[in-house]
Amino acid sequence: MxxxxxxxxxxxxxxxxxxxxxxxxxxxxxxxxxxxxxxxxxxxxxxxxxxxxxxxxxxxxxxxxxxxxxxxxxxxxxxxxxxxxxxxxxxxxxxxxxxxxxxxxxxxxxxxxxxxxxxxxxxxFHYRYHPLAARMSELVATLGDIEHIDVGMCFPLPMTNDIRFNYALGGGATMDVGAYTANLLRLLASASGEQALQQAPTVTLARPKLLRENVDRAMRVELRWDNGTTGLIENSLLSRKLFRLSAKVRGSRGSMSVLNPIAPQIYHHISLNVDGHKSRERVTGKASYTCQLEExxxxxxxxxxxxDLTDAIANMSLIDTIYQAAGLPLRGTPDQ
CATH class of the missing domain: 3.40.50.720 (NAD(P)-binding Rossmann-like Domain)
Structure with missing residues (x-):
């Protein structure tokens, strides 16, 4: 070249x-x-x-x-x-x-x-290009019928004047860490291969904690798909839940837990329990940002x-739905 x-x-x-x-x-x-x-x-x-x-x-x-x-x-x-x-x-x-x-x-x-x-x-979404993302997707397909998906990304951001808390600049926990958790939830659901989980879930509860008017510092989201599978998203930039960076999937045959699916080059591990057999593994690869730029x-x-921005549209649509369910205006619209 x-x-x-x-x-x-x-x-x-x-x-x-x-x-x-x-x-x-x-x-x-x-x-x-x-x-x-x-x-x-x-x-x-x-x-x-x-x-x-x-x-x-x-x-x-x-x-x-x-x-x-x-x-x-x-x-x-x-x-x-x-x-x-x-x-x-x-x-x-x-x-x-x-x-x-x-x-x-x-x-x-x-x-x-x-x-x-x-x-x-x-x-x-750099984590999607690290080999861990593909491995998580492979393992989800071994769990049988998916019953519950639980993802969370929480860390403290005490600087309340940070642009991530600025509504006019598209701020809020759901726009920051929540962009990752929405994307990860959708990735794991889709990887199951179940037809119902290829569709957007219904948001049954969106409970925000506000830093100021219309700006969420944390958000708890409960979801349900048409087949009865349930989901949970925990987002936080400032709450009592100081640290969380994990994903858990439970199915009819077992479960998978992943520590740090977002920046696996720092440290991560997968814990798997399928048909009573327990295992733990890590996935080698370049830094996720390097994988992304290579792609x-x-x-x-x-x-x-x-x-093809089908996935990006679906992810932003879920974020929009979460804000609507929480009674908050969409980002990019006049602050009300």
Missing amino acids: SKKLAIGMLGAARIGYFGLIKPASEIPHVEVAAIAARDPERAQKYADKHHIRRVHRNYEALLDDPDIDAIYNPLPNALHCEWSIKALNAGKHVLCEKPIASNADEVRAMEAAAHSNERVLMEA FTRRIHSGERKS
């Missing part, structure tokens, strides 16, 4: 190091070639620290750069749709941080832009131009 894939970064977000800069350093045919931020001085400091060659004066200038092939968008959630569409219209491929948008309607608009411009648009570049270099 003679030419490196030149990626430009919108903003100087902390996640950019893990989501782009570090994995790009491990992939020979990828280069983080440029950056732009609202504050040019901050962009320059970020570029100096991470050895990014070009700093553009604003986002538009970055998108107009003819030497940039793709854009990484780690901006606040409320800006994902606007700037991803602008990047696509500028002829760039886009890797957009999760959640890909503020609501499902925005994802549909983004998909339309990707199709009309024949560019790759991919949501950055993004593969799609570009393979000539794929039909971005």
Whole structure:
């Protein structure tokens, strides 16, 4: 491969190091070639620290750069749709941080832009590209008829002025850790192979804990599928439940528990009990962010131009449904 894939970064977000800069350093045919931020001085400091060659004066200038092939968008959630569409219209491929948008309607608009411009648009659920995700899916299929799925992601974020608590920027626990748990719940349900679990579940209870009006710091969600299978989601950025990062699936033949399915490169394990036989295992693989960037570049270099955002739309639709069931407005709509 003679030419490196030149990626430009919108903003100087902390996640950019893990989501782009570090994995790009491990992939020979990828280069983080440029950056732009609202504050040019901050962009320059970020570029100096991470050895990014070009700093553009604003986002538009970055998108107009003819030497940039793709854009990484780690901006606040409320800006994902606007700037991803602008990047696509500028002829760039886009890797957009999760959640890909503020609501499902925005994802549909983004998909339309990707199709009309024949560019790759991919949501950055990095854990899905680590071998652990495939292994979890394999094991779920061995559990018999699925009875219950329980996923949770909880950690303390005491800085209440953080943008993740800003409604106007698409904040809330369900938009942050909840994007992961909704995605993981749907992955495990789909992996069962049961027809009923391929459909969206009904949210039977959504109980938020609010930091301020319309901004959830925690959310407990109970769900049910048409076949009677039940689900539980626990999301928290600030509550008495300080730490949780796990998934549990119970079926007619046994159960599976997974510790840290989201960042398995740090540490994880799978505990399995099927037909009375207990086992425990780990899955080797590169860092999930590296796996993700490899997949993004593969799609570009393979000539794929039909971005299928069916999964992204389904995930945002579930998040929308959770907020509606909790009596809260969707993100991306006027704060009421």
